[in-house]
Amino acid sequence: SNYDPRRVCLNPFPEFTLGKHRRTVGVYLAGALFALAQWTFLDAAILSKHAKAPWGEPDTPAPVHVTFVDWIPGICSLLGFLVVNLIDKDRIRGDEGFGDSRAVWRARLFLFIGFALMAGGLAGSITVLILKYILNEYPEQFTYYGYANVSQNVALMLSAIVLWIAQSGSSEYEYNLTL
Amino acid sequence: MAAGLKSKSKTKSKVLLLRSVAAVILLSFVLAVGFLMIILSCALYQNWLPLLVALIFVLAPLPNAIFSHCGADDFAGSYENSSGPVDLGRFITAMIVVTGFALPIVLAHSAVITPGSCAMSIIGGGLVYGTILTYSQAFKQEDSEYD
Numbered sequence: 001s002n003y004d005p006r007r008v009c010l011n012p013f014p015e016f017t018l019g020k021h022r023r024t025v026g027v028y029l030a031g032a033l034f035a036l037a038q039w040t041f042l043d044a045a046i047l048s049k050h051a052k053a054p055w056g057e058p059d060t061p062a063p064v065h066v067t068f069v070d071w072i073p074g075i076c077s078l079l080g081f082l083v084v085n086l087i088d089k090d091r092i093r094g095d096e097g098f099g100d101s102r103a104v105w106r107a108r109l110f111l112f113i114g115f116a117l118m119a120g121g122l123a124g125s126i127t128v129l130i131l132k133y134i135l136n137e138y139p140e141q142f143t144y145y146g147y148a149n150v151s152q153n154v155a156l157m158l159s160a161i162v163l164w165i166a167q168s169g170s171s172e173y174e175y176n177l178t179l
Numbered sequence: 180m181a182a183g184l185k186s187k188s189k190t191k192s193k194v195l196l197l198r199s200v201a202a203v204i205l206l207s208f209v210l211a212v213g214f215l216m217i218i219l220s221c222a223l224y225q226n227w228l229p230l231l232v233a234l235i236f237v238l239a240p241l242p243n244a245i246f247s248h249c250g251a252d253d254f255a256g257s258y259e260n261s262s263g264p265v266d267l268g269r270f271i272t273a274m275i276v277v278t279g280f281a282l283p284i285v286l287a288h289s290a291v292i293t294p295g296s297c298a299m300s301i302i303g304g305g306l307v308y309g310t311i312l313t314y315s316q317a318f319k320q321e322d323s324e325y326d
Contacts, residue, residue, distance in 0.1 A: 043281075050291070
């Protein structure tokens with residue numbers, strides 16, 4: 001009965017019972033995850049900048065560094081994060097009185113683009129991990145860069161999901177309250 | 180009778196005042212210890228990068244403070260004042276707090292600062308931020324008590 005075929009993002013998550021602070025906690029958590037994502041990758045980048053040699057053999061130079069290729073998935077995810085969160089949640093639900101149907105369609109298109117960018121970032125980070133680090137069989141010290149990249153994108157996606165749940169959960173409540 | 184009541188309320192307010200003064204002194208002591216830890220973490224190792232941690236933690240409550248007056252909604256008010264700007268302030272605050280903890284770890288990981296300096300600056304930053312949080316919380320309670 002709750003199912004509406006026009007809804008794109010019907011979230012299957014159960015209602016959390018954090019009480020009235022659900023939204024606050026969710027937003028704080030999303031911010032923390034966001035910063036964690038960026039710092040995970042920046043850690044790899046700074047480490048790569050300071051890495052002079054593999055462990056144990058101080059004369060050989062480091063075989064691989066974090067280059068611009070490693071930055072691309074994170075940038076894609078960041079753009080997707082911004083796009084997803086800049087969309088007004090009420091537009092997507094397509095309630096009457098929120099502009100014409102074209103506006104709803106456009107909002108859903110941009111939501112799709114945002115999620116596609118985030119998924120593309122995640123896929124790209126895994127691609128970089130495999131193609132650049134695992135297949136070349138670098139020591140563990142250097143594959144860490146790839147793993148950091150993947151965890152950056154995973155954390156960004158988690159952050160977007162948490163923020164979405166936190167904000168959409170209580171908007172319905174507000175909607176009930178205003179009517 | 181009336182005089183007794185009056186003196187009773189007087190002593191009560193006196194006790195309240197004393198308690199709040201004691202709390203303020205304790206908090207300022209903890210704050211000083213926090214700053215001491217951060218400055219020691221810099222000075223003992225002749226590397227002044229961890230001083231950034233103090234700056235970050237002092238800046239942390241700023242977005243919350245700025246944005247908290249933005250979204251005064253007539254409807255949502257009493258339960259949870261949540262709107263776009265307020266959420267943005269909370270998001271940025273959480274980001275800055277995590278940055279404050281992550282920066283020394285990252286610096287220590289790439290051997291810019293020593294692990295001891297990292298631990299000291301994290302503890303000091305936690306004390307500073309905890310003090311700020313407790314202080315603002317105490318003031319909020321007093322506000323709600325008297326209105």
